[in-house]
Amino acid sequence: MGQREYEVIIGMEVHAQLLTRSKMFCGCSADYVDAPPNTHVCPVCMALPGALPVINRAAVEATIRVGLALNCEIAPFSVFARKNYFYPDLPKGYQISQYELPLTYNGWVEIEGNDGQPKRVRIRRAHLEEDTGKLVHVNGYSLVDLNRAGVPLLEIVSEADMRSAEEAHRYLLKLRTILRYLGVSTADMEKGAMRCEANLSVRPRGQQTLGTKVEIKNLNSFKAVRDAITYEVKRQIAILEQGGTVEQVTLGWDEHAGRTFVQRTKEEAHDYRYFPEPDLLPLEISREWVESLRATLPELPDAKIQRFMQTYGLSRKEADIIAVEREVAEWYETAVAAYPHPREVYHWLTGEIFRYLNEANIPITAMKVTPDALAELLRLVEDGTINRNTAKSVLQEMLATGQRPRTIVDAKGLAQVSDEAALRAVVDEIIAAHPDEVRRYREGKKGLFGWFMGQVMRATRGKANPATVKKLLSERLEGDG
């Protein structure tokens, strides 16, 4: 930052593909990712003369459900519109979108603000449109694949309510979480199922008028969103600090070079000539329809976080970590139902298990350990059959093989030794073998206690009950025998 303080103002436009079976306006499969080029194409996708679009009800219902989850109003009357422009990924010469009468509008989502407090980001609108084809650029040509053309696409436009790259990042994460909870989109940015653009301006703090707005397009990962905004804020502040003016441009983000570049100037901005789509009839959305869709909404992340805080005594941050994915939240709750110690389950889930999932790069649904198996493991710890360290290695084994904890403990003879007589013999042996350490301990070097613990554990191959060992060691070391 320079001498002055600056305020950054960010609005986001997010596109998310909806998980329907068929496309938005025809019966072609919407599952295009692994399909050979131009195999999910019909006269509607190709805009052949006479072909007529028909609205996919599932896409409309998914959009209304998203609208409800984003606290939006649902339009009683909604119309599709033509957005006209020529581009080879769009054979009709226009994209069917929505303009004046979107399906949903005026909503909000809550994120954690820069000050750590909850903050609302307003949603201007969420409307339905169709995705375009894909272009591959090679050797002076562009190759066109229309499989993606016509896949239902939800556009979510926020107000310019975000004030940092972190807030923008959290907003995006929140949207993804909500879309996934609803099951309406994979919202996978790396695979292009969720795409994002940011509008951004910077002004000296206290200034009333807004700074010049730039648009950053094609932000295709969470990292790109954060890095591009951070870079662009720095760039603009540097210009202002030198007394310059920011140019109103559309920017792209070069991930490798780590910088933005000018994509197209506003002078050439498209003239879209929107008008109501004459091939489609308006939608009249009744209260009954909306209410029947509201009834299908799952418990949403905010509500779940609140409930986890109240029911399980988790902090907001902890509840948030669990609730960010619906499948994780469900796993957690099933585990707590089987072993009703919420904190203990939280500890193991977010520690050992999350570490494993990260390293293996798999979702929790692909994990071999069931909630019930973790519950069994924790009962083995609680009843003293194994100690916590042994439990960790048993859990590793469970994650790798999917075996039940009891099976692993029995097969490997890992059951903890709590028998005092047996452990006393080991403790005596260790003390007899290390007279120097015993002397130094008694002279005041109390830190050696941990070293003695370690010796006993090693001698018992980690199976000794730590509490018993501690008690026995204390007796022997503090006493004079």
Place this chain on the structure above:
Amino acid sequence: MALSREDVEHVAWLARLALTEEEIERFREHLSAILEYARMLEEVDISDVSPTATVLPMRNVMRDDEVRPSLPRDVVLANAPDTYEGYFRVQAVLDTEDEEG
């Protein structure tokens, strides 16, 4: 209502049409005459008519989310001037990336 030469050039650009000098002038006159004709509508009293997106009385015409067969690819590409390994091939488009919103 007379269109300017710039109006015609702009409309031609939006339609990706290259017009000769002679055509620009000819279409300027044609388009101006069409607009002039349509202007008659401005004389209609619409004070008690609300705007509409359609004149048809039907609403909520939708289909179930069911997959139906697509066309065979050789049919899809049959009329294409140029193809390459299952793709339509066109002159390189340079001005923007492939994402439009």
